[in-house]
Amino acid sequence: MIRLTAERTPAGTSYLATGQGHPVVLIHGVGLNKEMWGGQIVGLAPHFQVIAYDMLGHxxxxxxxxxxSLEGYAEQLHELIEHLGLPRVSVIGFSMGGLVARAFALHQPQRLDSLVILNSVFNRSAEQRAGVIERTRQAAEHGPDANAEAALSRWFSHEYQAANPAQIAAIRQTLAGNDPQGYLTTYELFATQDMYRVEDLGSIQAPTLVATGELDPGSTPEMARQLASHIPGAQVAILDEQRHMMPVESPRLVNQVLLHFLQQAQAFKNQSKGIVA
Incomplete structure (x- = not known):
């Protein structure tokens, strides 16, 4: 078991880092924190330097x-990699973290080696938009855990919830423990920025993978395909029978997809530089 001690940047960002090699940064979803990435840290650290951090307000x-703004969240990531002295990184963003990863790709393209957007949102329908705006209103009125039960039902399969009650309880506690204003500021961005700078997505030159679960109701396969269609050369992966929290529910499956893409991206980079592996 990998046991890590959290460290801080000069601006106060809390992060974990382990492993050697090309750096891969993990960005969690709204209401969660860096601890959600335990399965990915274990799976990726033998191959890469893995960095997971807490978003602002989390x-x-x-x-x-x-x-x-979303730029402020992307700047937090920039400050982190500056602190670590990393000239270029691969970025994996989950859900809200996918929006931050997209903003970072647009604002700091020279620092991005490859990009993975997991279970994230794009071009919500009117019905989807109304639903997330209503959840934002409920969070403003009742706090971060206002929608916890409904969220957990969207995020995990019934089988996983039944088999892992302690983990589900811990995630419910994490949601409830968020600072109300920090959570709301982040959730408002999550609710409204799915089309953030859509006209500029064609400028992203880094190898990109957009992936989601077949059964993810809020970050649908159609969203993934539409988002990928705006990014030159982007790959799409739809994982069979997976719901929103597939990095937690099915870490081995997700890690297989991530490792294949990241190693492919690094091989392409080395080939373009004339480096023989």
Whole structure:
């Protein structure tokens, strides 16, 4: 078992880092924290340097200033890799983290080696948009755990919930423990920024993978395909029978997809530079 001690950047971002080699940064979803990536840290660390951090308003990182934009969340990632002295990184963003990863790709393209967007949102329908706006209103009124039971039902299969009650309870506790304002600031961005700079997505030149679960109701396969169609050369992976929290529910399956893509991207990079593996 890999046991890590969290560290902090000068700006206060809390992060974990382990492994050797090409750096891969993991960005969690809204209401969660860096601990969600346990399965990926174990699976990826034998091959890469793996860094997981807490977004603004989550875990042990600072709260966002009122009105912080998606650019502010991308700047947090930039400060982290500057602190670690990493000239270029691969970025894996899950759900809200996928929006942050997209913003980072647009604002810091020279720092991005490859991009993975997992179970993230794009071009919501009117019905989907109304649903997420209503959940934002409920969170503003009742706090971060206002939608916890409904969220867990969307995120996990019934079988996984029944077989892993302690883990589900811990995630429910994580949701409830979020700072209300930090959570709401982040959730409002999650609810409204699915089309963030859509006209500029064609400028992303890094190898890109967009993946989601076949049964993910909020980050649907159609969203993944549409998003990938805007990014030159982007690959799409739809994982059979998986729901939203597939990195937690099915880490081995997700890790297989991630390792294949990341190693393929690194091989292509080395080939383009004339480096023989």
């Amino acid at each position: 875990g042990d990182s600072p709260l966002p200033e009122p009105g912080t």
